[in-house]
Amino acid sequence: MRLLLALVRKDLLVGWRGRARLVGLSTYAVTLLLLFSFALGPDSTTLHEHAPAYAWVAILSASTLLLAQSFQQEVEGGALEGLLLLPVSPTAMFYAKALANLLLLLFLALVLLPVSVVLFGLRPAGSPVALAGVLALGGAGLVAPGTLYAALTARVKAQQVLLPVLLFPLVVPPLLAAVKATSLLLEGDPMHQVGTWVGLLATFDVLYWSLCGVLFGRVVEE
Amino acid sequence: MAEPVIHARDLGRRYGGRWALGRVDLDLEPGERLLLMGQNGGGKTTLLRVLSTLVAPSRGVLRIFGLDPAREPNRIRRRLALLSHLPSLYEDLSGPDNLQVVARLLGRPGDPTPWLERVGLEPRPDPVHTYSAGMRKRLSFARLLLKEPDLALIDEPYGQLDPAGHAMVDALLRDMAERGTTVIVASHLVDRACVLCGRALLLHEGLPRWSGPSDRAPRAWSAFHAEAPASGGAA
Numbered sequence: 275m276r277l278l279l280a281l282v283r284k285d286l287l288v289g290w291r292g293r294a295r296l297v298g299l300s301t302y303a304v305t306l307l308l309l310f311s312f313a314l315g316p317d318s319t320t321l322h323e324h325a326p327a328y329a330w331v332a333i334l335s336a337s338t339l340l341l342a343q344s345f346q347q348e349v350e351g352g353a354l355e356g357l358l359l360l361p362v363s364p365t366a367m368f369y370a371k372a373l374a375n376l377l378l379l380l381f382l383a384l385v386l387l388p389v390s391v392v393l394f395g396l397r398p399a400g401s402p403v404a405l406a407g408v409l410a411l412g413g414a415g416l417v418a419p420g421t422l423y424a425a426l427t428a429r430v431k432a433q434q435v436l437l438p439v440l441l442f443p444l445v446v447p448p449l450l451a452a453v454k455a456t457s458l459l460l461e462g463d464p465m466h467q468v469g470t471w472v473g474l475l476a477t478f479d480v481l482y483w484s485l486c487g488v489l490f491g492r493v494v495e496e
Numbered sequence: 497m498a499e500p501v502i503h504a505r506d507l508g509r510r511y512g513g514r515w516a517l518g519r520v521d522l523d524l525e526p527g528e529r530l531l532l533m534g535q536n537g538g539g540k541t542t543l544l545r546v547l548s549t550l551v552a553p554s555r556g557v558l559r560i561f562g563l564d565p566a567r568e569p570n571r572i573r574r575r576l577a578l579l580s581h582l583p584s585l586y587e588d589l590s591g592p593d594n595l596q597v598v599a600r601l602l603g604r605p606g607d608p609t610p611w612l613e614r615v616g617l618e619p620r621p622d623p624v625h626t627y628s629a630g631m632r633k634r635l636s637f638a639r640l641l642l643k644e645p646d647l648a649l650i651d652e653p654y655g656q657l658d659p660a661g662h663a664m665v666d667a668l669l670r671d672m673a674e675r676g677t678t679v680i681v682a683s684h685l686v687d688r689a690c691v692l693c694g695r696a697l698l699l700h701e702g703l704p705r706w707s708g709p710s711d712r713a714p715r716a717w718s719a720f721h722a723e724a725p726a727s728g729g730a731a
Contacts, residue, residue: 280600284586287597291588291623352582355550356639360601361573 277362281370288347289378295343296378300385303336307386311393318395325394326456329386330449334416337379338438341420344375345428354428354494368421368490372483375417376410383409400459400468408455411475415448418482425493448482451475498526499562501647501678502547507556508702509542516542517702520556524678526646529669531693531710532682533717539702540682541581544649547680548578560647577645579653583636587625591617591635594624598642611638616664629656637668647678654685666692686717 289296310328314320348354357367387409390396398405423440427433455471501524508518517539524530532540545551546558549565549572558565560572585594595608609619615634624632633656640648653665662685669692672679683689690696696713698706698720706716 276603277601280597283600284597287593288586288588291593347586347588351587352580352584353586355578355580355582356584356598357601358550359548359573359576359578360598360643361570362601363570 277366278370278373281362281366282373285344285371285374286377289344289374292343292347296340296381299336299340300382302339303332303382303386304389306332306335307389307393321394322396322461325390325396326460327453328394329390330412330453330456332386333379333383333413334442334445334449336382337375337413337416337420338441339434340378340382341375341417341424341441342427342433342437344371344378344421345424346433349428358494364491364494365487367494368425368487369483371425372417372421372486375421376413379413379417380410383413396460398460399462404468405456405459408452408459408472408475411472411479412448412452412456414479415452415475415482416445418479418486419444422486422490422493425490448475448478451478500524500559501526501528501561503557503559503562504547505557507543507546507553507558509546509551510554515554515702517546517553517699518555519703520699521704522697524680526678527673527676528695529673529679529681529693529710531686531689531696531713532680532699533684533686533696533713533720534682534699534705537701539699541651542702543699544578544580544651544680544682547647548576548649549573550578575645576647576649577640577643578649578651579636579640580651581655583624583632584639585624585632585635588623590621590623591627591631591638592619592621594635595638595642598639602643608638608642611642614638614641614668616660630658630661633657634661634664637665641668645677648672648680650679650681652683653681654683654688662688687714690714 307328311321314324420441423437427436427440430436451471451474455468455475458468458471502522504520504522507520509516520543532543534540546553547560549569552566561575563572565572589597591612592608595611596605599605599608612619615638617631617634617638624635627635654662657665669679669681673692681689681693690710690713693710696708696710697704698716705720708716
């Protein structure tokens, strides 16, 4: 646990010292939301209906850049090899990196949420705590496979292209569940369906966090 | 008799169809210092990476501290440190931050200033991406020293450093020798490095070409250059 916390602290420190990149990512995601709202036009019903989907697509799109950057720093200067030789176990490395990426992604979501409320004219019906929970579960569903694939493609020249190509098909189930759960929390849930979607999301989270943690060692070690 | 730090027989490493290293036999006792010589692409870096356990050998027998790197890499890694061509630093963090990260991961958090002073750096808050190549090299050295390894694998320690930096490396290598650290140094500055080492090994195209006491290394190195050997490759 001490090692895990030290690694998370390291990743957050690197993220904080390179915060200009995080500001850039937030601006990119906000711009995406702006473009989506312009494309939909002024019809408030349509805006309400599509808001959760567009917010999550903006998060997903920005997250691929965030994930790619997180491993670029490890590989470029040989820091990853340095960690392996300390030695840091690849499993601890994966969970620390995924946790740090999740926290940075949640920061991104915190920026996007008020922007979405204003742009799409939302009046959230569900509790903010439940919404935060869905954001965390949805983010977890993206960062676990994203961290694995970011490590896998970190030494590839075409990483910016390859990472989304590999990642997007894998995150369809958690993304779908996150969009549905967010939509129900924002627009009301008369049929009490949100629990089912949250359950599906949590199942994929457990699956991805377990599987990717096991596979990560094979990716970073020769 | 103490167990050899490194015991290698017929060690080889292949990348695709090309052998980057082959037929290396090596025994290194605790506290010994070995100089690796060879041209660019001669196999020095590959040998250091195999010995660091980062790269698995394609053939041969290898024991480090009496352990099999394939089975117990972490027990070996705990006791060794590698200074490679890559600085193993986080570019957005400062020098002190980089050392503190390593110290925390080693479970020995503390003030990194003494380690920085040993390599002639000040504890400045500037990120590493503003450092010169020589300063990065010094910081990488501090990172290696911080670990206090039993086995230090050092690739081109003099590269990118000014004359004062060369003298600093000499002093650090002497200091490691006094502490009983086993050291393997790969360097093109044979005249300089041979003084600090007891033995030398010349690699050419991945194959051992000459080995002997390091005081004879400059002559062997000169003779090797005079011959200008044709390409062959390890097999």
